[in-house]
Each structure stands twice: as structure tokens, then as C-alpha cells.
Amino acid sequence: MTKTTDTDPREEMAHLIGRIGSDGDMEAFEQVFRAFGPRVRAYMMRLVRDPQAAEELMQETMMTVWRKAAQFDAEKGNAATWIFTIARNLRIDSYRRSRRPDFDPNDPAFVPDADPTADQTMEARDDERRLHAALEELPPEQRRLLDLAFFDEASHSEIARRLDLPLGTVKSRIRLAFNRLRATLGDRS
Amino acid sequence: MSIQHHISEELLLDYATGQLSEGWRIAVATHLALCPSCRRRLAVMEMTGGALIAEPVDEEATQEAASDESASWESLRKRLAADRAQTPDAERPVKAKASSQAGQTVLPEPLRSYVGGDVDTVKWRPLGRGAYHLPIETDDGTARVRLLRIPAGKPVPEHGHRGRELTLVLSGSFHDGDDLFARGDFEEADETLQHQPIATDGEDCICLAVTDAPLKFRSWLVRAVQPIIGI
Ligand SMILES: [Zn+2]
Ligand SMILES: [Zn+2]
Numbered sequence: 001m002t003k004t005t006d007t008d009p010r011e012e013m014a015h016l017i018g019r020i021g022s023d024g025d026m027e028a029f030e031q032v033f034r035a036f037g038p039r040v041r042a043y044m045m046r047l048v049r050d051p052q053a054a055e056e057l058m059q060e061t062m063m064t065v066w067r068k069a070a071q072f073d074a075e076k077g078n079a080a081t082w083i084f085t086i087a088r089n090l091r092i093d094s095y096r097r098s099r100r101p102d103f104d105p106n107d108p109a110f111v112p113d114a115d116p117t118a119d120q121t122m123e124a125r126d127d128e129r130r131l132h133a134a135l136e137e138l139p140p141e142q143r144r145l146l147d148l149a150f151f152d153e154a155s156h157s158e159i160a161r162r163l164d165l166p167l168g169t170v171k172s173r174i175r176l177a178f179n180r181l182r183a184t185l186g187d188r189s
Numbered sequence: 190m191s192i193q194h195h196i197s198e199e200l201l202l203d204y205a206t207g208q209l210s211e212g213w214r215i216a217v218a219t220h221l222a223l224c225p226s227c228r229r230r231l232a233v234m235e236m237t238g239g240a241l242i243a244e245p246v247d248e249e250a251t252q253e254a255a256s257d258e259s260a261s262w263e264s265l266r267k268r269l270a271a272d273r274a275q276t277p278d279a280e281r282p283v284k285a286k287a288s289s290q291a292g293q294t295v296l297p298e299p300l301r302s303y304v305g306g307d308v309d310t311v312k313w314r315p316l317g318r319g320a321y322h323l324p325i326e327t328d329d330g331t332a333r334v335r336l337l338r339i340p341a342g343k344p345v346p347e348h349g350h351r352g353r354e355l356t357l358v359l360s361g362s363f364h365d366g367d368d369l370f371a372r373g374d375f376e377e378a379d380e381t382l383q384h385q386p387i388a389t390d391g392e393d394c395i396c397l398a399v400t401d402a403p404l405k406f407r408s409w410l411v412r413a414v415q416p417i418i419g420i
Contacts, residue, residue: 010243029269033262039242059265066269081239088207088238098211098328101299103222104284109297111373113225131236150238153208156199175198182233 010079010128017082018074020066029069032079033062040087046151047091057094061087076124127185134184142177145170192224192373200355200377201227205234212332215300215325216355216375216399222297223373295360300397303327304336308360308395313338320345333402338395339363339388352401354378356386361394363387 013035019028040061044054064086072082092100104110135143148154148162156174160167196204196217203209204217221228285302294301295308303325304311313321319340327334336359339345345363355377362371363386370376370386378384388394 026266030262033265034258036242037258037261039244043242055261059261059268062265063268063272067272078236078239080243081236084239084242085235087242092207096210101211101215101218101303103218103228104298107222107284107294107298107301109222109294109301111223111225113228127236128240131233132240135237135240146237147241149202150206150241153206155203155208171199174202178198178202178230178233178237181237182230185233187229187233 008129010132011125013079014072014074014077017065017069017072017077017079021069021072021074029062029066032065036065036080036083037062040083043087043151044091047153048094053094057087057090060090064090078124078128080128130184131181134181138177138180142173142180145173146177149174192226192375194368194370194374194376195224196220196227196230196375197377201230202234205231205238210329210331211327212329212334212399212402213353213355215303215327215334216357216397219297219300219397220357220373220375222299224375295395300359303334308336311336319343329402331402333400335398336395337398338393339386341388341392341394342390343388345386345388350378350382350400351380354401355397355399357397359395359397361392362389363394363396364389 013032016025016028016032019025020032037058041054041058044057044061045051048054048057061083065083068086072079089100105112135146138146144163145159148159149156154162156170157167159165160170163170200209200213200217204214209217221231284298285304285306296304301307304323311323313323316322316337320343321338323336325334325336337345339361341361355375356370357376358370358372358374360372362369362374364370365376365384365386369389376386
């Protein structure tokens with residue numbers, strides 16, 4: 001197994017966000033912005049199809065990154081995942097005016113994970129690296145479906161219509177893709 | 190006993206990608222509060238979203254959007270300066286009270302806040318044949334959300350669905366064919382499924398049910414005949 005080093009760009013991003021959180025480090029923030037701004041803008045663009053609205057949603061996402069950086073766990077957090085969830089939630093809020101119900105880990109009725117494993121830090125790092133590798137190796141037709149689901153917010157039936165595939169095929173390919181991704185992380189499916 | 194019936198891949202992906210509207214989200218999020226294994230599946234999906242968003246952007250989209258990264262950064266910096274002058278503390282949502290004894294809370298968040306308290310505060314409305322319900326208000330025009338209380342040993346009333354139906358058991362249990370659904374178990378049904386859930390003997394079954402909202406028609410005439418023709 002390869003060891004992650006400090007030059008790992010993914011780890012680097014996590015450390016930069018850590019510096020924003022602890023010191024309000026503007027330089028670190030600019031680096032995160034340069035790395036993720038265009039990607040987040042492209043993500044927003046695929047949905048809103050309006051450059052100005054996409055720019056606005058990207059800026060809102062980066063503002064949230066700044067404001068919440070202290071809540072990000074730089075040791076075991078996955079920067080890309082964290083930024084994705086922020087962008088996704090803003091995207092939901094921007095076009096649904098309703099509430100966005102979510103579970104609350106501090107709720108007394110919340111059922112916590114059974115056994116938080118000893119070395120979560122290494123595990124989280126490993127997960128991130130393995131998942132990237134597994135995504136690279138995914139058959140193109142499975143990869144394409146994930147792209148449509150995440151970026152175009154296409155439903156399964158919408159994807160089926162666009163790609164002219166039976167709905168059952170779309171569903172089973174997506175299931176196959178996640179089975180594969182979970183398997184690389186050692187999860188049972 | 191641990192949860193046996195989980196969220197389907199399709200529904201969970203809709204949640205992870207942000208496609209589920211409010212009513213359906215309540216059921217999925219409430220199951221997630223009770224189910225570490227579905228939360229792990231969600232985490233993998235979100236990690237996938239993160240990995241996809243970290244890929245280099247495609248040229249086309251970049252050109253259409255702001256071509257000048259520096260101008261974008263400058264405007265963000267200005268907003269940030271203005272933001273820091275204000276108090277950054279975002280308002281926290283008000284959480285509905287849990288039961289007095291910890292560990293006894295039946296309704297997890299986010300459901301409890303929608304109900305306005307735990308099950309002991311619910312003002313049940315009779316449905317007939319000993320069953321009760323509590324309609325839950327949302328802004329989601331596509332979904333009808335409610336709590337159901339089915340008397341022990343009795344079938345779920347006024348059944349038969351024309352669209353999607355999500356059911357999450359919160360207390361007690363029910364049988365559906367050979368399957369037993371207890372606290373945390375999640376059932377997805379659609380028009381292709383014929384079923385007759387029956388509450389287990391000995392205890393009332395309380396569950397959350399989300400179904401397609403009945404079609405809304407503009408014309409009062411169509412609305413008037415809607416119950417008769419059954420659409
Ligand atoms: Zn589950
Ligand atoms: Zn049903």
C-alpha cells in the first residue's frame with residue numbers, strides 16, 4: 001500500500017481549509033478558491049444554465065467555505081466532499097424555496113455509528129485515494145451515468161430517456177457502479 | 190434488532206445528488222438518523238460527488254462563465270470584507286423538544302420538528318376502524334406526508350396506491366407478506382406493488398407515510414368529480 005505524503009494535492013487542500021479555519025488565512029483561501037472556484041462554477045452552470053447565476057452560486061459556496069472552515073476537520077476531512085456537499089445544498093436551496101430536512105447527529109434519537117474505528121484519519125485518507133482510483137477505472141458507461149446524476153441532476157428515468165436506454169439498465173448500471181466503489185473501500189454492499 | 194429494510198440505491202442517490210423534494214426528503218433523512226449503514230452508503234455517494242467535482246472543468250462551461258478568474262476573486266474578496274464586518278453567527282433552527290427521558294425519543298429529527306414534538310404530543314385524528322393519522326404540513330406539492338397509527342393486529346386502512354409510497358416504521362411493527370418491518374425499517378412501494386401491511390399483535394404501529402399528492406386540477410368541475418372517478 002502506498003503511503004500518502006504531504007505533497008498529495010488532496011491532503012494539501014484539507015490543510016489549506018484547516019488554516020482558513022484556525023487563522024482566517026486569506027492566502028490559503030485564495031488557493032482553495034483558485035482550485036475549486038472554476039469547478040464549483042461549472043457544477044452550478046450545468047444546472048442553472050446562466051453564467052451570472054452560476055457565478056453567484058459559486059461565490060456563495062466559497063463564502064460558506066470561509067465561514068464554516070473552522071467546522072471542517074482538516075485531519076480526517078475530505079476537502080472535495082465537503083465542498084461538494086456545501087455546493088449541493090446551496091443549489092437545492094436556490095431552486096427550492098422549501099425547507100431542506102436533514103438528520104441531526106446531536107439529536108437524542110439519532111443512532112450513532114456502532115464502532116468508530118481506531119484510526120479514522122488514515123482510513124479517511126485511504127478512502128479518498130482509493131475512491132479516486134476506482135472512479136478512474138469505472139467502465140465509461142457507468143461513469144457517464146454518475147456524471148449525469150451528480151451534475152445534471154437527472155433522475156434515473158431522465159437519464160434513461162436521454163441515453164435511450166431501458167430504465168432497468170440505468171438502475172442496474174448505477175447499482176453496479178456503487179457496488180464497485182463500495183467494494184474498493186472495503187464496504188459490503 | 191437491527192434494521193432489515195433499507196433505502197434503495199435509486200432513492201438514496203436522489204438524496205445525495207439533491208434531487209428529492211421536501212416531503213420525500215423527510216422520510217429518507219429520518220431513516221438516515223436511525224441507520225448508520227445507510228449513512229455510510231450516503232457518505233460514499235457524497236465522496237463520489239466530491240471526486241467528480243474535483244475533476245478538471247470542461248472547457249465549454251468555463252468559457253461561458255466568467256472568463257476572468259481574477260475579477261471573480263476580487264468580487265469575492267469584497268464580499269468577504271463586508272461579511273466579516275457583520276456578525277457571522279447564522280441562526281440555528283429551533284429543535285422541537287425531545288421526550289423528558291433521554292433514549293425514549295420516538296421521533297428523530299428532522300421528523301420531530303415537523304410534528305412539533307415527540308409522539309406523546311401528537312393530536313391524532315381518527316381515520317376509522319381504530320386507526321389514526323396526523324397530516325404533516327410541508328411546502329412540497331408533490332408529496333403527502335403523514336404519521337399513521339395502526340391498531341395492533343389490524344391492516345393499514347384506505348390502502349391502494351397509484352404512485353410512489355414510502356413508509357418508515359417508528360414504533361411497533363407490521364407484517365407485509367413474509368416481511369416484518371420494525372423501528373427504522375423502510376418500505377418503498379409503487380403502483381406495481383400490491384400489498385396489505387398488517388400491524389403486529391400486541392402494540393400499535395406508528396409509521397411515517399409519504400405518498401404522491403393527489404393530482405390537483407384547476408377546474409372546480411374536475412375537482413368535484415375527482416373523488417368519484419378516483420383520480
Ligand atoms: Zn438503512
Ligand atoms: Zn402501500
